[in-house]
Amino acid sequence: MAVKNKNKVRVIPLGGLGEIGKNITAIEYDDEIIVIDCGLAFPDAEMYGVDLVIPDITYLLNNKEKVKGFFLTHGHEDHIGALPYVLKEINVPVYGARLTLGLVKSKLEEHNMLSNCTLNEVKLGEEVKTERFKVEFIRTCHSISDACALAIRTPEGVIVHTGDFKIDYTPIDGKVINLQRFAKLGNQRVLLLMADSTNVERPGYTVSERVIGENLTKIFSHAKGRVIVASFASNINRIQQIINSSLFYGRKVAFSGRSMEKISTIAMELGYMELPKDQLISVDDIDKYPSDKVTIITTGSQGEPMAALSRIAYSNHKKISIAKGDLIIISASPIPGNEKLISKLIDELFKKGAEVIYNALEEVHVSGHACQEELKLMHTLIKPKFFMPVHGEYRHLRRHSLLAEDLGMDSKNIFVLETGQVLELTRNSAKKAAKVTCGGVMIDGLGIGDVGNIVLRDRKHLSQDGILTVVVTIDKASFTILSGPDIITRGFVYMKESGDLISAAREVVKVEIDKCLESKVKDWFTIKSNIRYSLGGFLYNKTRRRPIILPVIMEI
Amino acid sequence: MAVKNKNKVRVIPLGGLGEIGKNITAIEYDDEIIVIDCGLAFPDAEMYGVDLVIPDITYLLNNKEKVKGFFLTHGHEDHIGALPYVLKEINVPVYGARLTLGLVKSKLEEHNMLSNCTLNEVKLGEEVKTERFKVEFIRTCHSISDACALAIRTPEGVIVHTGDFKIDYTPIDGKVINLQRFAKLGNQRVLLLMADSTNVERPGYTVSERVIGENLTKIFSHAKGRVIVASFASNINRIQQIINSSLFYGRKVAFSGRSMEKISTIAMELGYMELPKDQLISVDDIDKYPSDKVTIITTGSQGEPMAALSRIAYSNHKKISIAKGDLIIISASPIPGNEKLISKLIDELFKKGAEVIYNALEEVHVSGHACQEELKLMHTLIKPKFFMPVHGEYRHLRRHSLLAEDLGMDSKNIFVLETGQVLELTRNSAKKAAKVTCGGVMIDGLGIGDVGNIVLRDRKHLSQDGILTVVVTIDKASFTILSGPDIITRGFVYMKESGDLISAAREVVKVEIDKCLESKVKDWFTIKSNIRYSLGGFLYNKTRRRPIILPVIMEI
Structure with a gap:
């Protein structure tokens, strides 16, 4: 494996492609990995009860000794929010601009882990060196101060990652995006551009x-x-x-x-x-x-x-x-x-x-992301050999690739990737390589990853039709009902108004159990699934609903 | 009551104000009520598992003998969708244009009730008479054919209800909105205008x-x-x-x-x-x-x-x-x-x-509702004495009232009402009167109104944190645990990966029950609430989640 990937730059997006949020990209060369950003995503509507989603960093954990640091483009949650969780697993230095680190610091303090972490402030325009890489922080403009693009010198060429950006010629803090620097990089030679795609559907310019x-x-x-x-x-x-x-x-x-x-x-x-x-x-x-x-x-x-x-x-x-x-x-x-x-x-x-x-009535808000004309300017300044659109839903990435084609780029040099898909680069070539493990880890309360698809499926089901618990106590020896069946519901129907339905349901269960006991069915598993089947059919018939049915048999 | 309201026109919105959908308005005079539209609303995100919402028509049921008919402005679900439910309770004639009734017919067929209902087709421009009212159907334009406004002649004056409308000078079917008729009504005297507020936030005109x-x-x-x-x-x-x-x-x-x-x-x-x-x-x-x-x-x-x-x-x-x-x-x-x-x-x-x-890229859709300039035209043609904005969230109604003020209307003559609030009119006066019963009836499967706030609250709670059922069998005589406590969860954590947590939880319950039994607490209610309290605290501590806890005690 190590030999196979030798002398190649591997760009490994672990989040942020085909989704909004959870931005994190690893850049690997031989024995080193550097990581751009480490963000979280907010749960979508199907993730019932989930607070946050952080990236699955299995790939980094499997290559732990290679990871040299996190390099942050700016201080938004979708770029720094997963750090408290990820640094617990891989404690390497974090590099970022002053404000970005100020926000990271407060986050780490809340998690009581600041003293164990290494935060290195980088001045914009400066460069951080590792064995294999040089990472230069270049000022851009975004809806938060101290936003940067990163120019990463690798043994095979320069990669420019714009971070989230827009072009504002009259920013409030007077700190204008360093277009000269991008122009100079373009004059030399940029191997790969990774650029923000969020607003690619919008024509024109973002208002200042x-x-x-x-x-x-x-x-x-x-x-x-x-x-x-x-x-x-x-x-x-x-x-x-x-x-x-x-x-x-x-x-x-x-x-x-x-x-x-x-x-x-x-x-x-x-x-x-x-x-x-x-x-x-x-x-x-x-x-x-x-x-x-x-x-x-x-x-x-x-x-x-x-x-x-x-x-x-x-x-x-x-x-x-x-x-x-x-x-x-x-x-x-x-x-x-x-x-x-x-x-x-x-x-x-x-x-x-x-x-x-509000914005429908007066212009009281402006986006932090570049519209089409700004993107065209950035592409034209940087003139990359290869291009990989980042930050956006799949359709944004697709549109961004079309925009690059319109600017004259060869479609063979454009790579619309999915999270987890690896792009392998040499000085003169770029190609997709095998996928690595990726995904989202759901955070619910103190639980990290203990809520999975089964729990979510149940939560969805519960939210739609509720639950019926059926409890019965059976005498193991005589094989007769000692108590119950009792039925308790939550989220199904309002009990007081549906006493008849519940009584009838109880009768259905009783008949089913009696049938099982008479025919000497002695395994609880069969009895439970018979209860589920009969009661489920009965309730669907009466209500067109399918609550979760939870039969509990207590044996004495 | 009957005497008190004598010789007054009462406008009674039973839905559609401060909400999108569920449009239905009763107009009452002495011993007669006519009803404009009978729509449904789609459930909002908090209405877990609910399919549809129909208006609460208690007021109509309480005045059943007065209700003379439903008059439909057009065939959209939010204007006709509740008819199959409502006609089951009040079977009066339905009046509407050809296409509108065609859609109603197919709906009633699906509910197997067409043969019991009376549908009366009205040609646009024609009038339907009851004892107290004359209802004229006037052609407008909307995102469905055969949309109408209604001009309702009451003993105290004319009420114009625009229905949902826009002004399209070049409609596809060539059937232009009857502006002449609105102008003529304005030239006579319109007591009250009720007009569509959906697009009042948008300046200019709706594209054709x-x-x-x-x-x-x-x-x-x-x-x-x-x-x-x-x-x-x-x-x-x-x-x-x-x-x-x-x-x-x-x-x-x-x-x-x-x-x-x-x-x-x-x-x-x-x-x-x-x-x-x-x-x-x-x-x-x-x-x-x-x-x-x-x-x-x-x-x-x-x-x-x-x-x-x-x-x-x-x-x-x-x-x-x-x-x-x-x-x-x-x-x-x-x-x-x-x-x-x-x-x-x-x-x-x-x-x-x-x-x-899609619409973000090319203009492939246009709204069916009037923007500001179209609304101004309608107000200017109709010149009503009183104005009541309808169809829209509260902020739309508010904005629409400001638009009317801008056109020179006295704010005292403008009534931004809530659903259920009654407007009482005479030839020269208008004032708010006492509210009537109103609201939404939720339809879930075959159930009409059997899902209420408690069920919804439980469904929401279940969807966030899931449920833990705790079951224990207790011997009534000896006052000892015979079996359990057992714990079964759904939507809480994935059981296989949290065996330790559940074992510990079982221990918490056991300790709690033993404590109760030892101190001779003999009422199940107290024991159950103690279990809920202790187990709830334990789980919150460990997970920061608050699942529903359902203790079940079986006694033998």
Whole structure:
């Protein structure tokens, strides 16, 4: 195996292809592996009760001694969120920009593992060397500060990974994407480009973040009461603009929501956000100021039921409640799947008498990802020999490959891969190689991977039709029923209103057991499956539902 | 009560306000009630296992002898879908246009109740008279043929209900919205306008359906293999345009999916759709023609797992499978909540080698609802004294009321109501009156209303953390454990991998029961709640999950 792969660069995506989130890619050369990002994914609607999904890192564990470090493009959850779980298994150094590491640090602290981990801050423009690789961090622009692309020098050529990016000529922090550097790399020779595909369906350019700030200031000018703005806590430039609009109108600023409080503190400590101390107030003190002198910046822009804005809307927040005249701005757009939650939240806020502004009405949010024209610029600057679209559903990857073809690239040099599929590169060639183990590990509470497909299938089934437990005690010696059958249901029908149905069901079970006992069927397994079959048929007939039936036989 | 409400027109929305779907509004005057529409709603994400929701018609049942008929604005499910359930309780005549009744008829046939029902076809422009009311059907335009507004003459004045509508100056069937009639009504005197609010957030005009046809023909011109188009079966004009594009390129047409087959048959029988007999082919025969001579029109544009397009994509369709070169057009936009399903479906189609065109890429769908400028036109033509926005979430109703204010209406004359809230009108006045019973009745399988909040709460809980059943047999006389405790779980953890946890849990239960028995606690209720408490605490500690715990004590 080691001989077979010698002198080849192997690009091994362990997540992030054909899916949104869980971004992690290993780059292997002989005896070394470096890993780009280590993100989590949020569960989809079928993953009942699951909190998070992290990548399956079996491949890294099987090659543990090779792994030299994690190199982070930016500090979003889908790029750093799995680190606390993964570093427990492979404790190697982590490299990233200042803010990115600030966010990782706070995450590791929460998991009580910071002291065991090695975090190495890299200045943008600098290079990290391992035996086989040189990794250069290049400034880009995204919806979080300190986003980078990585230029990875391998023995066979340079790989450029854009990370998540967009091109903003007028960023809030003045730190413009380093297009010169990409141009220079393109002038030399780039073996492989891996580029963000999230917004490839959108024509044109992404609007500058600065425009949102101007719109916010305009909206603030009409506000007569409090302004409550919900946004992503990690979008520090957005938060800065909300702060700026607030200060411009003499409003004090309060932060609400755990991640908003946490990230704003980190951002201010590290110098990424500016808010004069005397302009920052606690949520406890908001009532001490006239309502037109207060801005509250909060979490919950996705309608998450436990986040601050939902708690405020549904009157479950201890310190903030909606007053007539409040102006709510939802400075975010819905992540697919959250549309209904957000819609309900907006309705509730309206009903409580607030005015609500959201992206359907005014431009109060802009994406962090490059649209088609920006992608074309990046491709044209970098002029790679090979191209592999990353970060996106399969259709985004497909579209991105078509965009590259439109720019004149040979389709043979474009590789739309799936997670787990390996791309093997030499100085002059690229080809798909055998797949490696990959997938998602579901986190539910403290359990890592103990919820699998069987549990999920049961949870889905339970959610649709509920469960009937049938309990009976049987005397082993005389082979007669001592007690029961009793039937208890959850999630099936409301017991009080369906006593007749349950009585009839009990009779069905009784007849079935008697039949078994009479014909001397003595193995519980057969009796149980007979109960399941008869009772299942009876219930389906009566209700057209198929609850889980759980027969329990107690023998004495 | 009867005296109190005398000589007043009472508008009683029993559904459709502050929600999408379940449209039904009663209009009452003294001893008569007429009902506009009788729709269903689809369950939201929290309604686990529920198939449909129909309106609670307690108010109509309590005033059964007054109800004179149902008057239907058009044939969409959210306007006619509850009829089979409601007519079983109140069998009064149903009035509607030709196509609308054609769809109702097929629905009643499925429920085996057609022969007991009275369906009265009304020609557009005609009037139906009851003792107290005259109901005129006025042609509008919507995403289904034969959509109408209703002008209801009451003893106190005219009420105009727009139904769902948009303004299309170039409709496919040539039947233009009767703006003259609305203008004339406005010239006389309209007491109350009730108007569709669905698209009030969108500026400008809705594009004409005809544009979609032109785009489809353009797209068809590039197709080298089969074309498979998914759309809403009831959008007959859209289907007609897909047929037209197909015939233009010499393609035969096949229909796939139950509702597509059903509705296209009805539409052709009633003369609403034209397709020469020799151009219609069965899905069984598609392989007999060259692939560039076949179009398949199918259901499943919302990614519904059981609809034809999903079955085709996931290789579960008996007769159609995706071939390389197939062009799929999803001629619909996602209904909120379906985004993820559709996205997965598109990915799957791409993966199978098809080309997929959807609304994010090309204009292949247009809404059936009026945007802001169209709404302004309707308000301006009708010039009502009072206005009540209908059909929409609360924020849509709110926005629509602001639009009316912008047009110069006095905010005192605008009524944003909730479902169940009554508006009482006389010739010169309008005011909110006491609420009536309203709500949703959930249909799950054959059960109508037997799934309530407790069952739903349990289903949700089950779906998140699963269930643990604890069974123990106790000897009543000696007060000792005879058998158990046994623990069986579903949806909690995968049993085989968590034997230790379950053994430990069993021990916790045993200790708890022994404690109870020793201290002579003899009521099962207390013992059960002690088990729940101790075991719940133990499991939360170990897993951070809170499964439903179901203790069962069998006594002998």
